[in-house]
Amino acid sequence: MKSRHLLPVVTGLMLSACASPAHAEATVDAANPLMQASPLPLQYPPFDQIRNEHFQPALEAGMREQLAEIAAIVANPQAANFDNAVVAMEKSGQLLGRALTVFSNLNATNTNPEMQKIQQTVAPLLAAHRDAIFLNAALYQRVLAAAATDEAKTLDPESAQLLNRTLTQFRRAGAALGEAQKTRLRDLNTQLSTLTTQFQQNLRQATKDAAVVVDDAARLDGFSASQITSAAEAAKARGLDGKWLITLQNTTLQPGLQQLKNRDLREKLYRASVGRAVSGATDNRPVVAEIVKLRAERAQLLGYPNHAAWVLEDETAGSTAAVNKMLAELTPPAVANAKREAADIQALIDARAKAAGRKTFKLEAWDWPYYAEQVRAQRYAFDDDAVRPYFEIGNVLEKGVFFAAEKLYGLHFKPRSDLPLYHPDTKVYEVTDRNGSLLGLFIADYYARDSKQGGAWMNSYVTQSQLFGLKPVVGNHLNVPKPSEGQPTLLSFDEVTTMFHEFGHALHGLFASAQYPSLSGTSVPRDFVEYPSQFNEMWASDPAVLANYARHWQTGAPLDPALVDKLLAAGRFNQGYETTEYLASAVLDQHWHQLAAGSTPNAAGVVAFEQAALKEAGLALGPVPPRYRSPYFAHVFSGGYAAGYYAYIWSDVLARDSESWMKAHGGLDRANGDFFRAKVLSRGRSTEVLSLFRAFYGAEPDPVPLLESRGLVPPGKTKSKAAAAVTP
Ligand SMILES: [Zn+2]
Numbered sequence: 001m002k003s004r005h006l007l008p009v010v011t012g013l014m015l016s017a018c019a020s021p022a023h024a025e026a027t028v029d030a031a032n033p034l035m036q037a038s039p040l041p042l043q044y045p046p047f048d049q050i051r052n053e054h055f056q057p058a059l060e061a062g063m064r065e066q067l068a069e070i071a072a073i074v075a076n077p078q079a080a081n082f083d084n085a086v087v088a089m090e091k092s093g094q095l096l097g098r099a100l101t102v103f104s105n106l107n108a109t110n111t112n113p114e115m116q117k118i119q120q121t122v123a124p125l126l127a128a129h130r131d132a133i134f135l136n137a138a139l140y141q142r143v144l145a146a147a148a149t150d151e152a153k154t155l156d157p158e159s160a161q162l163l164n165r166t167l168t169q170f171r172r173a174g175a176a177l178g179e180a181q182k183t184r185l186r187d188l189n190t191q192l193s194t195l196t197t198q199f200q201q202n203l204r205q206a207t208k209d210a211a212v213v214v215d216d217a218a219r220l221d222g223f224s225a226s227q228i229t230s231a232a233e234a235a236k237a238r239g240l241d242g243k244w245l246i247t248l249q250n251t252t253l254q255p256g257l258q259q260l261k262n263r264d265l266r267e268k269l270y271r272a273s274v275g276r277a278v279s280g281a282t283d284n285r286p287v288v289a290e291i292v293k294l295r296a297e298r299a300q301l302l303g304y305p306n307h308a309a310w311v312l313e314d315e316t317a318g319s320t321a322a323v324n325k326m327l328a329e330l331t332p333p334a335v336a337n338a339k340r341e342a343a344d345i346q347a348l349i350d351a352r353a354k355a356a357g358r359k360t361f362k363l364e365a366w367d368w369p370y371y372a373e374q375v376r377a378q379r380y381a382f383d384d385d386a387v388r389p390y391f392e393i394g395n396v397l398e399k400g401v402f403f404a405a406e407k408l409y410g411l412h413f414k415p416r417s418d419l420p421l422y423h424p425d426t427k428v429y430e431v432t433d434r435n436g437s438l439l440g441l442f443i444a445d446y447y448a449r450d451s452k453q454g455g456a457w458m459n460s461y462v463t464q465s466q467l468f469g470l471k472p473v474v475g476n477h478l479n480v481p482k483p484s485e486g487q488p489t490l491l492s493f494d495e496v497t498t499m500f501h502e503f504g505h506a507l508h509g510l511f512a513s514a515q516y517p518s519l520s521g522t523s524v525p526r527d528f529v530e531y532p533s534q535f536n537e538m539w540a541s542d543p544a545v546l547a548n549y550a551r552h553w554q555t556g557a558p559l560d561p562a563l564v565d566k567l568l569a570a571g572r573f574n575q576g577y578e579t580t581e582y583l584a585s586a587v588l589d590q591h592w593h594q595l596a597a598g599s600t601p602n603a604a605g606v607v608a609f610e611q612a613a614l615k616e617a618g619l620a621l622g623p624v625p626p627r628y629r630s631p632y633f634a635h636v637f638s639g640g641y642a643a644g645y646y647a648y649i650w651s652d653v654l655a656r657d658s659e660s661w662m663k664a665h666g667g668l669d670r671a672n673g674d675f676f677r678a679k680v681l682s683r684g685r686s687t688e689v690l691s692l693f694r695a696f697y698g699a700e701p702d703p704v705p706l707l708e709s710r711g712l713v714p715p716g717k718t719k720s721k722a723a724a725a726v727t728p
Contacts, residue, residue: 034058034099040419042441042471043462044428045102048420052114055103059122062096063129069093074138080145082152082159086166089143090467090516100126105459109477110423110451127193134173135182143167158686162516165685172314174302181301188298192291199287200638206282207248207632210272214244214265222259248273250634252581252625258369263361270366277631278607284631286603288592291637296597308593308643315525316650316690320594323646327590329703330649331583331618333712337576338624345371348378365623372574380570384492387567391496392553393446393480393489400496400549401503404539408673409507410434416441425449425482431510434674440464440510443475446489446499447482454479456498458505458522458533465517472521474509476502488553493567497540504536505529511681519685527647528689532681534655541568544668572711577624579649579710584619584626586646589636591617593643606630649706654693656705661697 029035033049035058040046069092076084107115133139143166146152152163170176174185213235214220220228231244238245246256246269254273260266277284295307304310308320317323346363348371353360363371376382398413405411412432419428419441426445433439443461462473478498483489491499505522508529512521522529539545541564550559591613601609610630614620628635635641658676665672679696683689693701707713 029057029061032058034102035061035095037098042438042473044419044441044473045422045461046420047106047422050102050106052112052118055099055115056118056122058099059096059103059118060125062093062099063125065095066093066129067132070133070136070139074136074142076142079149080142081149082146082155082163085142085146086163087467087516089139089166090162090518094468101461101463105461105475106422108453108457108459109445109475110449111453112451131173131186131189134170134175135186137175140170140175143170158515158519161685161687162519165519168314172302172310177301185298185301188294188301192294192298195287195291195294196638199284199291200634202277202282202284202287203250203632203634203638206277206284207250209282210248210276211238212246212248212265212269212272213240214246217244219262219265220244220260222261223256227259248276250632251627252629253369253627257366258373260370263367266366266370267364274625274629283603284637285606288606288630288637289601289603292592292595293597293600295593295642296595296600300597306594306596308590311593311643315644315647316528316693317646318690320590323590323650326650326653326701326703327583327587327617327646330579330707331587333707334576334579334583335618335621337712338580338621339576341372341574341576342368342623344375348375363623365625368577368623372577376570376573380566380573382566382570384494387493387550387559387563388490389552389554390550390559391491391493392551393491395549395551395553396491396496396499397444397446399551400540400545401499403548404500404536404542404545404668405503405507407544407668408539408670409511409677410670410673411439413442423449438471440472440474442506442510443473445475446478446480448479449482452477452479456502458502458509460509460521463517463523464509464512464514464520466513466515467517470517472509472512474506476506478502490553493540493571497537500540501533501537504533507536507677508532508681511677512684513682514684514686521684524685524689526641526644527650528654528693530648530651531654531658531693534652535658537655538659538662539668542668572709575710575712579712580619580621580624581627582649584614584617584621584624585628585633585635586649587617587619588613588626588628588630588633589641589643589645592630592636653701653703653706654697656709657697657702658693659709660705 032054033046034054037043038046070089073085073088073092076088078084103115103118107119143163147163147167152160155163174182177185211234214231217228220231223231228244231246234247235241235243235245246254248254252273254269256269257266260269276282292307299305299307299310302310304313306320308323312319312323317326342363345368349363349367350360361367402411402413405413411434413429414432416428416430421428423445425447426443429442429444431439431442441461456476456478458474458476460472460474462470464470464472476499478495480489480491480495509521514520517523546564547558550564551557552559588610591609607630611620614626619626630637635645636643641647658680662672662676676696680692683692704713
């Protein structure tokens with residue numbers, strides 16, 4: 001979770017990011033570049049022509065156009081068949097897809113207040129637009145009629161998958177319900193939309209209110225001078241002149257807990273964090289109780305035992321049983337390691353107390369980050385700044401990220417200076433395939449700026465499909481601080497790993513070879529999408545790759561292998577804690593969303609329910625609290641991760657299994673790369689994706705390599721069974 005993948009705004013909506021002039025007669029506006037297909041190579045967006053005033057007219061025209069296309073599908077006098085119902089839907093919405101792709105990408109990478117206002121205006125319109133398609137009874141009848149034909153039984157596998165996906169989307173959206181039920185469903189959707197917004201607003205205010213005020217700068221011992229200045233400025237901004245303010249971030253743990261020497265202040269900061277949104281005007285307990293209740297009712301209405309069952313049916317995991325099993329398997333080793341780490345920390349606390357002639361104390365949640373940092377410093381004596389001179393950004397990209405792709409897949413990369421950029425800090429590369437043909441375009445956009453959203457992500461600017469004859473245009477977006485003029489960009493190893501991670505998503509998009517855009521590239525379930533990216537991280541620390549890119553930016557000297565070992569060992573430190581706090585939140589998410597309608601607790605029972613769930617799962621550990629507690633668990637109560645928070649570790653199991661397979665088969669090698677590309681990276685969602693993993697790995701997912709990679713299995717005790725059943 002060093003980085004994340006930004007899912008398209010309209011995941012699951014039958015919109016393609018593709019362009020064809022054929023449909024746009026009624027709405028062509030020659031002055032608006034979004035109204036027609038880009039004339040540039042591969043339909044790369046004409047960024048130099050696009051202005052704020054082009055977005056909303058193109059988006060609204062795109063919605064109108066798609067509704068007209070849908071009406072034409074319904075009104076077609078011919079008998080329904082795969083082509084005139086299902087493929088026709090796939091072909092609809094090209095103008096909307098093109099406008100939305102450019103808008104959402106630029107809104108994330110180079111936004112302005114006007115674009116943010118457009119987003120607020122357009123978001124509810126897009127939600128209603130989706131309902132207008134997937135709750136359209138006549139359209140659903142056409143697709144059902146097409147599915148009932150003899151032709152439907154003889155479709156090629158990818159076409160059969162498209163038909164199946166289309167039917168699934170209709171059914172899951174409630175298209176099969178009667179009118180009274182559809183009315184209740186729309187009502188539930190509206191209420192849930194309001195409640196999740198309420199949750200977010202309460203949380204934002206509660207987090208602001210919970211900031212800790214400090215009267216005496218001496219209590220901030222451990223903070224850097226610039227942090228103390230920031231705390232004074234934050235206090236002043238709230239009219240608390242002469243005081244200091246420690247503001248909170250969204251997780252249970254706060255950065256200050258690692259640095260502050262004053263134990264009382266640490267406790268105060270911790271209690272402020274976990275006590276957020278559980279009382280007063282910003283109490284999220286009633287909101288959580290109501291969200292869970294309505295989601296359970298909606299699941300029942302749609303024919304599922306609970307909300308998680310509805311969500312997971314459409315994911316790689318497939319069922320609540322599969323997710324419960326994986327979480328239960330990972331819990332004991334993670335908790336055992338967290339307990340070992342706790343014992344190490346307690347020993348340090350005891351030794352320090354003895355040396356100082358003081359009475360010792362029992363390790364509490366607000367002590368862990370501070371003392372873990374002391375243990376880390378003792379054991380690894382590792383300083384991130386010592387390796388930065390070896391990670392110059394240009395070397396990392398061209399001699400590391402691209403080098404690995406060249407060795408594994410036979411790709412070549414060449415800068416393109418003839419295409420317009422949306423920001424001067426970006427660069428475009430042409431990607432040539434193993435046979436010398438043009439594969440696609442890659443936009444490298446690594447620097448932070450005020451107009452860019454935080455984090456790291458990949459997105460498609462043009463989605464590959466044979467249906468429209470389109471090749472992929474993909475981008476990687478990070479937030480690396482830009483050095484001052486003339487200075488080199490020297491990365492941390494974490495940033496290096498993120499570059500490899502995001503490039504794994506890029507390869508998933510570049511290697512796409514689908515007939516249909518909605519099954520292409522990264523259009524896969526959430527618990528699968530991080531698999532290629534988490535897998536690609538392995539090449540950052542591969543000896544041959546590292547030797548090629550990790551060179552001192554001035555002297556060209558290679559990185560000392562002893563430093564590499566320290567770097568990798570330090571990365572595995574505290575993994576018992578980090579895995580346990582993550583699992584605790586993943587388990588909470590499942591417990592909340594596996595409740596049946598009528599069995600959800602009321603507001604007063606929210607905290608007790610949470611405690612019981614953690615206890616039952618063996619995850620109620622005092623010094624290791626969940627990463628998020630329910631009243632501030634925004635991923636699942638206001639983000640898109642309800643019943644889906646497990647997805648990060650689920651994908652990581654697949655990624656670490658694949659890493660162990662690669663290592664067992666000789667690592668960095670064209671035959672290995674081509675095999676992975678053929679079985680996984682090129683396949684998108686053209687079939688059930690877990691079968692893609694099995695075809696590559698030769699076995700079911702195995703949690704052992706993940707545990708090994710996090711140092712959670714005692715060395716020599718268990719060996720992963722890196723599948724040798726299938727060889728390239
Ligand atoms: Zn990712």
